[in-house]
Each structure stands twice: as structure tokens, then as C-alpha cells.
Amino acid sequence: MRQTLLLLKFVVVMSSFIALSSHAETAESGSDSQTAQAWLKRIHSAAQKLNYSGTFIYQQSNQIRTSRITHLFDGKNEREKLEILDGKPREYIRNNEEIVSYVPEIKTLLVEKRVTRDVFPAILAANPADLAEHYNIKTAEAGRVAGFDCQAVILEPKDNLRYGYKLWAENATGLLLRAQTLDERGEVIEQIAFTQLMIGNVDRAKVRPTFSNTAGWRVENAEMTSVALTGWSVKAIPPGFSKIREMKRIISDTPAQPDQSNSRTGVAVVRPTQREVAQIVFSDGLAAISVFIEPISQSRTEGSMQQGAMNITAKRQGDFWLTIVGEVPAAAIKQVANSIEFKPR
Amino acid sequence: MISSSKTMHEQISAFADGELASFDQSGVLTALRAPAERAVWDDYHHIGDIIRSVEMAAAVHPEFAARTVALLESEPIYIEASATGPFLSGHQSWLNRSTMLGAAVAAALLLTVVAGPRLAGMQVGDALLQVALFKSDPQTFGTNAATVVLRDPRMDEYLLAHQRFSPSVFSNAQFSRSATFATESVK
Numbered sequence: 001m002r003q004t005l006l007l008l009k010f011v012v013v014m015s016s017f018i019a020l021s022s023h024a025e026t027a028e029s030g031s032d033s034q035t036a037q038a039w040l041k042r043i044h045s046a047a048q049k050l051n052y053s054g055t056f057i058y059q060q061s062n063q064i065r066t067s068r069i070t071h072l073f074d075g076k077n078e079r080e081k082l083e084i085l086d087g088k089p090r091e092y093i094r095n096n097e098e099i100v101s102y103v104p105e106i107k108t109l110l111v112e113k114r115v116t117r118d119v120f121p122a123i124l125a126a127n128p129a130d131l132a133e134h135y136n137i138k139t140a141e142a143g144r145v146a147g148f149d150c151q152a153v154i155l156e157p158k159d160n161l162r163y164g165y166k167l168w169a170e171n172a173t174g175l176l177l178r179a180q181t182l183d184e185r186g187e188v189i190e191q192i193a194f195t196q197l198m199i200g201n202v203d204r205a206k207v208r209p210t211f212s213n214t215a216g217w218r219v220e221n222a223e224m225t226s227v228a229l230t231g232w233s234v235k236a237i238p239p240g241f242s243k244i245r246e247m248k249r250i251i252s253d254t255p256a257q258p259d260q261s262n263s264r265t266g267v268a269v270v271r272p273t274q275r276e277v278a279q280i281v282f283s284d285g286l287a288a289i290s291v292f293i294e295p296i297s298q299s300r301t302e303g304s305m306q307q308g309a310m311n312i313t314a315k316r317q318g319d320f321w322l323t324i325v326g327e328v329p330a331a332a333i334k335q336v337a338n339s340i341e342f343k344p345r
Numbered sequence: 346m347i348s349s350s351k352t353m354h355e356q357i358s359a360f361a362d363g364e365l366a367s368f369d370q371s372g373v374l375t376a377l378r379a380p381a382e383r384a385v386w387d388d389y390h391h392i393g394d395i396i397r398s399v400e401m402a403a404a405v406h407p408e409f410a411a412r413t414v415a416l417l418e419s420e421p422i423y424i425e426a427s428a429t430g431p432f433l434s435g436h437q438s439w440l441n442r443s444t445m446l447g448a449a450v451a452a453a454l455l456l457t458v459v460a461g462p463r464l465a466g467m468q469v470g471d472a473l474l475q476v477a478l479f480k481s482d483p484q485t486f487g488t489n490a491a492t493v494v495l496r497d498p499r500m501d502e503y504l505l506a507h508q509r510f511s512p513s514v515f516s517n518a519q520f521s522r523s524a525t526f527a528t529e530s531v532k
Contacts, residue, residue, distance in 0.1 A: 286512065288513060
């Protein structure tokens with residue numbers, strides 16, 4: 001009897017010990033997730049609040065593209081200039097929510113309201129706590145990028161319907177210095193990273209447009225109105241993705257060979273054919289899936305394609321042509337493509 | 346036997362082409378149980394699909410080996426320049442002709458057997474180079490023949506329209522891929 005009592009006490013002590021240690025373990029991994037989420041918040045805030053200027057490259061397989069970004073924040077107003085340094089020159093100057101795009105080869109200015117928050121190094125309009133439902137968020141190793149010491153944070157997808165990400169944030173300010181998209185095997189599909197960076201002490205002249213003489217340039221004002229599309233829905237959207245935008249847009253089909261002789265006069269003579277396409281955009285905060293819907297007007301080929309992190313599927317559904325695009329694995333695109341429904345009212 | 350000096354990958358390649366001797370087939374089938382070998386099998390089929398696709402202009406004719414043998418067989422073979430003369434002269438004795446025919450066939454077989462694997466190797470090598478280059482271009486996924494590479498110039502427009510609204514931090518760096526600027530006002 002006494003032995004049984006001792007045994008019972010032993011078991012009680014042992015199980016409470018085990019319970020405590022496992023609680024400590026989940027508390028530890030829980031606190032690491034909290035720490036990692038805190039880093040994500042810092043990354044989000046740093047891009048908006050700091051003054052910085054630097055060059056970064058975007059790399060996907062054997063392609064790279066170099067850009068330069070300068071960002072100023074005076075406590076009230078944000079001003080940002082993004083220049084594409086490879087290929088055709090292009091520049092985007094943002095004042096708070098308004099962006100002016102400069103397209104010198106066709107001497108055009110496009111004025112529009114900002115639609116996405118996220119230009120590198122800005123990231124994550126999403127709440128990190130929401131992201132934690134679909135990604136394991138944890139801290140990784142310390143590193144060094146563009147001469148700055150930084151901390152790596154990993155977002156590991158919990159299902160096979162999204163990619164993973166690894167982010168490096170500068171230690172002192174939290175500014176995002178490098179980001180990678182990782183596939184199911186943990187291999188890098190694409191990455192973006194500063195190669196040269198200055199934080200603080202940024203000359204205001206750096207956010208002024210390069211093209212000072214824009215007399216005679218065409219000015220376009222782009223406006224978009226959201227239209228609630230009746231009838232179209234996606235039944236099996238990956239969990240965590242919610243509809244963020246729904247609209248009709250005009251897409252221009254341009255001829256393969258632009259008219260060279262006329263482009264010198266600065267007037268865009270080639271008038272592309274236009275068709276009206278509906279677009280529904282879903283996002284989980286890190287990636288997005290767009291569903292384009294248009295009436296069939298000409299014969300097209302069904303099929304699928306992958307370009308870096310982007311997967312695309314095109315298929316016919318009744319009298320409509322569907323194109324599904326997203327920075328998600330092919331399995332997710334397929335799932336969306338197979339669950340699109342149209343119930344006309 | 347030549348087959349004992351072939352590597353397993355060469356045998357898998359031959360099996361995929363239907364050119365593997367029957368005594369080797371059970372060995373290959375056993376090897377194909379392993380995932381690494383299955384991956385090689387898939388690769389060779391993929392390569393075969395690429396080779397047979399319209400884009401591959403430099404495809405070796407499937408009758409290449411047979412044609413080579415036929416050409417070799419039709420070539421005259423001089424065993425004794427002074428005594429017999431040209432093969433097709435008709436003055437040979439029956440014994441001589443069959444000997445020469447046998448020698449011609451043996452020579453053709455030898456040429457095929459020696460040159461064959463090397464030719465296949467060259468084919469595979471070139472195709473692998475193409476595949477390596479191909480990977481940097483838009484590529485198909487999915488294994489059925491119905492999957493088509495979408496070399497559609499309209500793709501750029503969809504990509505651009507998607508990237509404008511995508512929160513992906515990588516989107517804006519690809520912003521200006523299309524040469525023209527899509528007007529986006531709603532009429």
C-alpha cells in the first residue's frame with residue numbers, strides 16, 4: 001500500500017515535471033515566434049519611417065534587374081523615388097499616396113493613386129499575427145548584407161499552397177536588406193537585396209525627377225473604379241487568402257514590332273487593340289493570386305507556365321477565358337483554376 | 346557483351362527509347378524502383394519530349410541508325426582488289442558474296458554498336474544543355490502531353506496587371522517588363 005502511494009507520488013511529480021518542461025518548450029518556441037513577429041513589425045515600420053537611399057538587385061534564375069530607391073520621411077509626408085537602372089529607363093516618384101511614372105521612350109507621364117504598399121524594402125501590409133496562422137515564423141541566423149549586420153527571419157508555409165520566405169532585417173533599424181522566396185525544397189526561386197545602402201543623411205535632391213524637361217510629354221491620369229462582379233467566385237481559394245480587389249480593366253494588346261520610324265517623333269502612333277478583362281485579386285499578405293476573366297474572342301491555347309515564383313494557368317470555361325496568375329506553387333493555382341464558378345444572377 | 350560496360354543511366358536511356366536488349370531489361374526494371382533512378386527516367390522522358398517538340402530544329406532522324414546500316418550495306422567492300430573487283434559486278438562466286446555480305450553486316454553492326462551509345466550520349470548531352478537553358482525560360486509543368494508552353498505575348502499584360510496589386514515585395518522590381526504602358530482607366 002505504501003509502495004503504491006510512493007509510486008503515485010512519483011508519477012504525479014514526474015508528470016508535472018514533464019508538463020512544465022513541455023510548457024517551457026512551447027513557451028520558448030512561442031516566444032521565438034513572438035520575437036520573429038516583432039521583427040516583421042519592425043521591417044514594416046522601418047521602410048515607412050526612415051530616410052534611406054541605396055541600389056538593390058532583383059534576381060530570378062539567370063536574370064537580374066538593378067534598381068535604385070530613395071525614401072524620405074519628415075514626420076508627416078513620405079517621398080520616394082524608384083529608378084529602374086537596367087534596360088529601358090523608368091522612374092516612379094511617389095508623394096504619399098500619389099505616384100507619377102516617367103516613361104521616357106514614349107514621353108509619357110502616368111499619374112495614379114498608389115495601389116500597393118509594398119515596394120522593396122517595404123513589406124507586409126498584413127498583420128504578422130494573421131500570417132502566423134499559415135506560416136511558422138521564426139528567427140534564424142545573424143548575417144551581414146551590404147555592409148550592415150542583420151538578423152534573418154524565416155516564414156515557413158504550413159501548407160503546400162504557398163511559398164516560404166527568408167528575410168534579413170538590419171539590426172539597428174529593422175530595415176529589410178534582403179528577401180528570398182523559397183520553394184517546397186527550400187531552394188531559392190528569386191531574391192532581392194541591397195548591394196549598396198545609406199541609412200539617414202539623405203540628400204533631398206535624390207528624390208527629384210531625373211527628367212526635368214517634360215514639356216510636350218503626354219500626361220495620362222489612370223483611374224480605376226472597383227466593380228463588384230456578379231456571379232464569379234472561387235470556391236476553393238487557399239486558406240488565408242482573401243479578396244482584396246475586384247475590378248474591370250482594359251488590357252492593351254500590342255503588336256510584336258513597335259513602329260520604329262514613328263517613335264522618334266515622340267508620338268505613340270501604334271494604337272493597340274483593347275479588350276475588357278475582369279480581375280479578382282486574392283492575397284494572404286505576402287503573395288497574391290489574380291483571376292482574369294474575359295469573354296472568348298479568339299482561339300487561345302490552354303496550358304500552364306512557370307516563371308520564377310510566378311505560376312500561370314490559362315483555361316476555357318464555357319464562353320469565357322480564365323487566366324490565373326500568382327506567386328504561389330502550381331498546386332495552389334490548379335486548385336483555384338478548378339474551383340472557379342459562375343452563377344449568373 | 347557490350348551491355349556490361351554501360352552505366353545504369355545509359356541503360357535507362359536505352360530502355361526509354363525501346364532500344365534495350367531484353368536480357369538487360371529486368372536489371373533496369375529493378376533499378377527503377379529507386380527514386381533516384383525514377384528521376385533519371387523522368388528526365389529522359391522530358392528530354393525526349395523536348396527533342397520531339399517543334400522548337401527543336403536539330404533533331405536526329407529516328408531512322409538514322411537504320412539508314413546508316415542500309416548505306417553501309419550498299420557500299421562496296423573490297424576484300425581482294427585484284428581477284429574479285431567491285432562487289433556488285435556479279436562475277437563473284439556464291440561463297441565470296443555471302444562472305445562479303447557477312448563482313449558488310451558485321452561492319453555495319455560494329456559501327457552501330459560502337460557509334461550508337463556515343464551518338465545517344467551526344468543526343469542526351471545536347472538535350473541536357475537545351476534543358477538547362479530552357480529552365481531559365483518559361484517552362485511547362487505537369488506531365489501530360491496536353492500541357493503546352495504558353496509563349497503568349499499576352500502573358501506580359503496579365504503579369505503586369507497582377508504585379509500592380511500584388512503585395513509581393515518582389516513585384517515592383519519587375520515592374521517594367523513590358524515595353525508599352527497599359528492604359529488602365531475604366532471606360
